[in-house]
Amino acid sequence: MRKTILWMFFTLISLNLSAQSQRLEEIHGKTILLFTPHPDDDVFGAGGTIALLNRNHNKVYIVVYTNDNKGSYDPDMSSERLARIRRAEQEASEGLLGTPKENILWMGYDDGMLEYAPQPKLTEEATAIIRRIRPDVLLSVDPGEWYERWHKTDHRMAAFNTIDAVRAAEFWLYFPNQKLQQGLEPYRVPEMYFFYPAPQEANYWVNIESVADLKLEAAAKQVSQFEPSVTKYRPDWDAKDLEKAKAEMRKEQPRKDGHCVEAFRYATGFIQY
Numbered sequence: 001m002r003k004t005i006l007w008m009f010f011t012l013i014s015l016n017l018s019a020q021s022q023r024l025e026e027i028h029g030k031t032i033l034l035f036t037p038h039p040d041d042d043v044f045g046a047g048g049t050i051a052l053l054n055r056n057h058n059k060v061y062i063v064v065y066t067n068d069n070k071g072s073y074d075p076d077m078s079s080e081r082l083a084r085i086r087r088a089e090q091e092a093s094e095g096l097l098g099t100p101k102e103n104i105l106w107m108g109y110d111d112g113m114l115e116y117a118p119q120p121k122l123t124e125e126a127t128a129i130i131r132r133i134r135p136d137v138l139l140s141v142d143p144g145e146w147y148e149r150w151h152k153t154d155h156r157m158a159a160f161n162t163i164d165a166v167r168a169a170e171f172w173l174y175f176p177n178q179k180l181q182q183g184l185e186p187y188r189v190p191e192m193y194f195f196y197p198a199p200q201e202a203n204y205w206v207n208i209e210s211v212a213d214l215k216l217e218a219a220a221k222q223v224s225q226f227e228p229s230v231t232k233y234r235p236d237w238d239a240k241d242l243e244k245a246k247a248e249m250r251k252e253q254p255r256k257d258g259h260c261v262e263a264f265r266y267a268t269g270f271i272q273y
């Protein structure tokens, strides 16, 4: 019995090592699933990596927890209209990165309200998505490794809910109706990359130099997320505002060894007991 456990332990270690030997930006023909709290965090946090994954003929799916329908100062804006605007911007933005709009899945929760969504339902929904898509690699907001981290609202819940769903997805007795009624088999996610890591916990960097300009173009499609459109909505840019926004994003983009990079925390699993 003990021998079997030891053997399993070493097999797991070697599996982890072999998984790490293939760089994220070099994988081809795999299935990638990314969970994002809002329809822009995927682009800001991992847009360059998404472009590289699409370029390498991977199948990329983006799950958006909320419709981002609150963040506007415009007194003439409504939640319904803002949700429509943000959805169209996200489709345009991800489209530039190579993700077709039918691969964007909307969970539809209201902006800022994810913490108050019924938790079992939220985890059940994310679990079903994981069991259906069966990703080779999963990306999500970093829940933090050693302690719970402060995040803005929605980011906290998206971070914790996604890893709760990753755990639930591998044990069929969580939400057994998914197997019994929907034919969704349990699934163990082999590799995870978390974006928005704390600097001291980032352990993986993707060189996005070749797609850095494309990332800025994609981010700029999210017009309503930037001034002056946040204060008074307009669907397009003045050339000088666009240049200013791009210059700020360029400045904020992390650099490592002289290259433009995106930072992640890489993980292969969680202690399950």
Ligand SMILES: [Zn+2]
Pocket: 037, 038, 041, 155
């Ligand atoms: Zn966000």
